[in-house]
Amino acid sequence: MNQINEVEIRNKYKKLTKLLIENNKTITTMESCTSGQVASLITDSEGASAVMKGAFITYSNEAKIMQGVPAKVIEKFGVYSKETAIEMAKCSRKTYGADIGIGVTGSFGNVDPKNDDSVPGEVFFAIDTDEGTKSFYEHVPMQKNRFEYKLFMADKIADAIIEYLN
Numbered sequence: 001m002n003q004i005n006e007v008e009i010r011n012k013y014k015k016l017t018k019l020l021i022e023n024n025k026t027i028t029t030m031e032s033c034t035s036g037q038v039a040s041l042i043t044d045s046e047g048a049s050a051v052m053k054g055a056f057i058t059y060s061n062e063a064k065i066m067q068g069v070p071a072k073v074i075e076k077f078g079v080y081s082k083e084t085a086i087e088m089a090k091c092s093r094k095t096y097g098a099d100i101g102i103g104v105t106g107s108f109g110n111v112d113p114k115n116d117d118s119v120p121g122e123v124f125f126a127i128d129t130d131e132g133t134k135s136f137y138e139h140v141p142m143q144k145n146r147f148e149y150k151l152f153m154a155d156k157i158a159d160a161i162i163e164y165l166n
Contacts, residue, residue: 004148004155010041012158017045019165025099027161030056030067030092032079032105033123037150038157053096058088061115064105067091078117080106082124082135089128100164101128102157108140108149125157127164136160 020027020042029039039055042048058064061079065071068091069084077083088103106123121142126135138156143149 004143004151006151009151009155009158010044012155012162013041014045016158016162016165017042017048017051019162020051020100021047023165025165026051026053026096027100027102028053028055028092028096028098029102029104030058030064030069030088031102032058032064032088033108034104034150034153034157035059037154038102038104041154041158053098056092056095064088068095079115080112080117080119080122080124082126082137085124085126086128086133086135089126089133093128099129100161102126102161103128104153104157106138106140106153108146109142123153125153125160127160129164134160134164 036057042052056067058067061074069087073083073087085103085105089101093101104125107118107120110120112118121140123138123140140152
């Protein structure tokens with residue numbers, strides 16, 4: 001089990017928010033398994049109102065489709081796929097007119113009874129910008145609780161955004 005350090009992760013998000021402000025970049029998220037944790041950590045940081053355009057928590061397939069993710073993508077590739085994460089990032093960015101769109105979908109500690117493609121610990125996320133879209137895969141080790149799963153993923157997503165900004 002990986003040790004989660006909430007204080008370190010929160011400090012990383014303060015750094016991320018500062019970088020967004022310095023780079024004059026705005027951000028938005030469409031989150032499923034993280035349930036808005038990424039957006040929450042950004043908005044817990046001072047100055048976030050200058051960079052956070054808005055966010056979606058699209059826990060169900062229907063919610064993703066309502067926000068613009070093509071049903072055909074979910075049907076063809078599954079809701080837990082890099083293709084769905086990419087569409088989530090693109091749709092959120094387009095809706096809010098942000099510079100950076102983040103999409104994240106996956107399963108944490110158990111199988112989703114509603115979706116056949118659920119593999120516990122398998123998470124996909126994507127970053128969409130004017131330069132293009134980059135997708136990521138993360139195997140999430142067992143955690144003590146849902147909050148720690150969300151923090152684990154939020155930490156990985158912050159690393160990817162910071163790398164893009166640098």
